[in-house]
Amino acid sequence: MAESTHAQISSDGVRATVLACLFFAGFGCLIPFLPLWLEKVHGFSGAEIGVVLAIAGFSRAVAGPLTAAWADGRSDRRAPLFMFTILLTVGFAALYFLTGFVAVFAVILVLDVAYWGLLPVVETALLRLTRQGKPTYGLARGLASAAFVVGTSIVGVMNDWTGAFWPIWAFMLAISALMIAGSAAMPFEPRQARTELEQPFGERLSAGLGMLRNPRFSLFVFAAGLIQASAGFLYTSGSLVWANEQGMSSKEISALWNIGTLAEVGFLIFLAKWSARFRPETLIVAGGVGAVVRWTALAALPPFWLLMPLQLLHALSFAATFLGGMRFIQTLYGDDRAPTAQMIYMGVANAPTYAAAVLISGPLYDRLGAPGYLAMTGVAALGLVLAVMLWRFRPATEPATA
Secondary structure, three states: OOOOOOOOEOHHHHHHHHHHHHHHHHHHHHHHHHHHHHHHOOOOOHHHHHHHHHHHHHHHHHHHHHHHHHHHOOOEOOHHHHHHHHHHHHHHHHHOOOOOHHHHHHHHHHHHHHHHHHHHHHHHHHHHHOOOOEOOHHHHHHHHHHHHHHHHHHHHHHHHHHOOOHHHHHHHHHHHHHHHHHHHHOOOOEOOOOHHHHOOHHHHHHHHHHHHHOHHHHHHHHHHHHHHHOOHHHHHHHHHHHHHHOOOOHHHHHHHHHHHHHHHHHHHHHOHHHHOOOOHHHHHHHHHHHHHHHHHHHOOOOOHHHHHHHHOOHHHHHHHHHHHHHHHHHHHHHHHHHHHHHHHHHHHHHHHHHHHHHHHHHHHHHHHOHHHHHHHHHHHHHHHHHHHHHHHOOOOOOOOOO
16 A cells, blocks of 8 residues: 655645544434443343444445445446435434334434445545655544544533434434535546446446455455444444443443444544555454454453453454455556455445444343354354465465555
C-alpha cells in the first residue's frame, strides 16, 4: 500500500477523510448502542436482538454481490455512496415512529444492509484518494477510527444526561444526513476500466463472484471473515454484559469501547508504515491470535481495571486483521476491482459468518451470560487456522506491495 510522503495537502484526501470520519462516528453509536436501543425502547430480548441483527447480516450475503455488480456498471464511483446514505437517512427517520417486532425488523434489515454496504465503498475510496499528498492513509484511517470514539462518547454522555435513549436515534439520523452531503462533496471519479460498464448486469455479477475461484482470495475471505466475525458476541451482547452483569454505567461502557478504538487508532496512525514490512497474511495471523486471547479472557468477567488493558487487543483482533485484509485485496486486484473484491468479501464471508455469530450470541447471552464469549474463541481459532494456511500459501512470484 502506497502511503505518500508528500507535504502538500490533498483536497480529495481531506474530503475522503471527512466522509470516513462521519461514517465511523455513526458506527461508534450503532455498534455499542443499537442493542440497548432495541432492548430499552422496543423491549426486545437478547434472542430477538440476535435474530434481528443476524437476519440482517445474512441478507448482506445476497445484497453484497448484487450491489457490487450494480456499482461496477456505474460510470461515477459516488453512485453507491448516494444510494446507501439516502437509504440510511430515510430508514433512521422512520425508525423512531415504529413499534412492533416486524416493523422494526424490516427497517433494521434495510439499515444494516445499507450501513455495511457503505463500508467497503468508504474504505476503498479512502485508500485510493490518500495516495497523493496529506493525509496519508494511516493517518486518515486513524482519524476515522478516532471519530468512532467521538460518536460513542457523545451518545454515552447524552444517554446518561437525559436519562433516556432517544440520543441514539437522533445522532444516527444526523450522521446519515451529513453523509449525504459528504458524498456530494466527494470528487467525481470516472472508472478507468470501461469493460464492466458495457457488460450486462448478469455478467458483472458472475465476474464478481468469479473472484472466489482464486484459491488465495477464497482462503483470505474465510480466514479474515471468521476472525472478524468472532467479535459478534461483543457487538451484540458486550454492552449488555457490562451493564446488566457488572453494573456499569453508559460512561464506563463508552470508556471500554473507546479504549479498544484508541488502540486501533494508534496502530493505524503510528504502526501502519512499520507494519508494511510484514506480509498482509502475517497481520491476519496476528489478528487471529489476538482474538483468541481476547474472547477467552472476556469470558471470565474480569473487573473494569483489567478490562481496560484487555480492550487494547482490539489493535490485533480488528486493526491488524483489517489492515492486512485491505493490503491483501489491493495487492491482488488494484483500484478498479478492489471495491468489488471488498463487497464480495463482505457479502460472501464476512456478513454470513458475522450474522451466524450474532444469531447464536443472543441465546448464548440469555442462557450463559459472559461465558458465551468462549464460543467466539472457537470461531476465532478456526479463522486463525485458515490464516496460517493462507500465510503458508505463497504464490510462485510475490506481487509488489500495492
